[in-house]
Amino acid sequence: MESVLSISNDLDTPHSVREIRTRFACWGLAVMKDQLVITTGYDENSILILDINGSEIRTIRPDNYQSNKLPYPFHVKINRSETMIYISYNDGRKMVAYNxxxxxxxxxxxxxxxxxxxxxxDREGNIYLCGSISCNVQHVSSDGKLIKLLVTKKEHMNEPLAIKFYNDMDRFFVTYSDCDVVEVYDMCD
Structure with a gap:
């Protein structure tokens, strides 16, 4: 009797297809032009670029303008047109924009x-950055100028960890450390 492979049509049940091994622990992850962009605090605070099969294409050890090391690259965001890469650096007060x-x-x-x-x-290219220890969310222009604080420590004492804009609306979601709530904010007055 021939065995039959059963394929589930249940779309609610995720299943692992394969693993991609990296040289170091991954802290941040994004996809750009069929490449994986991975941040890590290892290997001199590297950013690893891998092809979709997991082969390493490039290792970036970024320096800032003064050639000082940028410690602990954490979250990574790539804009819609895949022309800008934003990385928040967990040790300090920095976010760096790369082409x-x-x-x-x-x-x-x-x-x-x-x-x-x-x-x-957001859809205009403005940047939104969660300050975990400072307990704030900053609204920054596409050229790196502070526009305003959207959430402040006075308004919310928990540490914001993640932010996500909802489609093309003026609404965003924020998650906080040690909190079981996702807060929804509306940018409209």
Whole structure:
């Protein structure tokens, strides 16, 4: 009797297709032009670029304008047109914008930003950055200028960890450390 392979049509049940092994623990992950962009605090705080099969294409050990090491690249966000890469650096107050050739376009820093984590962009290309320890969410222009604080420590004492814009609306979601709530914010007045 021939065995028959059963294939589930249950779309609600995810299943692992395969694994992609990396040299180091992955902290952040994004996909750009069929390549995986992975951040890690190992190998001199590298950013690993892998093809979709897992072969390493490039290792980036970014320096800022003064050639000082940028410690602990954490979250990574790639804009819709895949022309800009934003990485928050967990040790310090930095978010760096790169072009698709991995040249630094600008470094965003702010005294009121402590331990940046989650990062997202809206349809106009503005950047939204969660300051975990500073308990805030900052709205930053596409060229790296602070527009305003959207969430402050006065309004919310928990540490924001992740932010995500909802489709093309002026609405975003924020998750917080040690909190079982996802807060929904509306940008409209």
């Amino acid at each position: 698709s050739s991995w040249n630094v376009l600008f470094t965003y820093t702010d005294q009121d930003m402590k331990v940046p984590y989650g990062i997202d962009t």
